[in-house]
Amino acid sequence: MSETLYTPLPDRAVIRVSGPDRVDFLQGLVSNNVEKISPEQSGYGALLTPQGKFLYDFFMYYQDEDSLLIECEGGERAESLFKKLRMYKLRAKVELTDVSNDYDVFAVFGDNAASALSLPEQAGSTARLADGIKAVDPRLTAMGCRVLLPKGEEGTLAGTGSVKSTIEAYHEQRVRLGLPNGSEELEVDKAILLENGFEELGGVDFKKGCYMGQELTARTKYRGLVRKRLLPIEIDGPTPEVGSQIMNDDREAGIIKSIHGNSGLAMIRLERVDKEATLNAGDARITVHIPDWVQLPARD
Known part of the structure; x- marks a missing residue:
């Protein structure tokens, strides 16, 4: 811009x-x-x-x-x-x-x-x-x-x-950066903060003491339980519907959570995505981007 x-x-x-x-x-x-x-x-x-x-x-x-x-x-x-x-x-x-x-x-x-x-x-x-x-x-x-x-x-x-x-220009910028917009991308009663970037985005303080839901959040961090992440995607081809599966050959690699323009956010299974992966959602080619601020767990 x-x-x-x-x-x-x-x-x-x-x-x-x-x-x-x-x-x-x-x-x-x-x-x-x-x-x-x-x-x-x-x-x-x-x-x-x-x-x-x-x-x-x-x-x-x-x-x-x-x-x-x-x-x-x-x-x-x-x-x-x-x-x-x-x-x-x-x-x-x-x-x-x-x-x-x-x-x-x-x-x-x-x-x-x-x-x-x-x-x-x-x-x-x-x-x-x-x-x-x-x-x-x-x-x-x-x-x-x-x-x-x-x-x-x-x-x-x-x-x-x-x-x-326009508000749509704002949301296009937001999803390209990988930032969730509340319940638009985070499923209420199901989403886990650390799968959605809250640690890197300064939304969790691990030193403040107890708060409601603190135990699971801390356990997710210290046991290294993050296996999925909300990440930006780029869509090339017919626009799929929100909720569509992203496939890596015949295996599900993620779920599209939102779409704004040719970009969106998707919950991606980290073990099924690498730099060489060819992904698709229906007839659209999907490219996953990992923003600089995202800290992914080390792979075995």
Whole structure:
């Protein structure tokens, strides 16, 4: 890309978590270290089942000295997350508020996104933008930045020199980099964080102590149980359907999880893919790409 682009993300929601117990409350639930969220640092994490399977992923921002903001999938997914958090609230001194109607969420991506927003190119680096928040994507600096602005303040982004683009252009960039988009690619109640890049993408802290689902996540890491990975694919030929099998000769090598343009993300069986593999999904040729940030287990 030769310019900095931005697009609204209307499929996102924002939940405010406020009160004196807000950090401790989230710390016992979320896969990442909530204590590190500050005015200068945002984070990415997930809420899991007690068995360690994916339920929700989200970004976490410091709003003020009494409140954190969670940016998550919108619609029914946001409603479900809100109810789940409220269920775990118990006697914690925490107030949960859906503030989605107060904010618009934007992605800023392409060349020099961090510079356009006057942010250091460091994952999670955060500052105020007018009456909102701007942050380098906590997962990967190459994905650009995320911005939360009060409703009706989109002009603030135009003032940075960024050019308005489309949400599809954002998703094409996202899948080429190998970044999941919540339940679009991660199967709820089944997906395992480390198969979907959460360790390398800064979504798991193995030193923070206990959180819900921590045992399976730690066991997956320390026993070397990762045998599949969510990886970018390039499609050459008739576009297959999401959910199609990727075949290596007569053996299943993976499942397509999403498609945007000629690219997508697929859950790939690592033992059935190498640099010489010829893969296909129906009549389409499939090429698997391994991004620089992905750390694959050593092969025997």
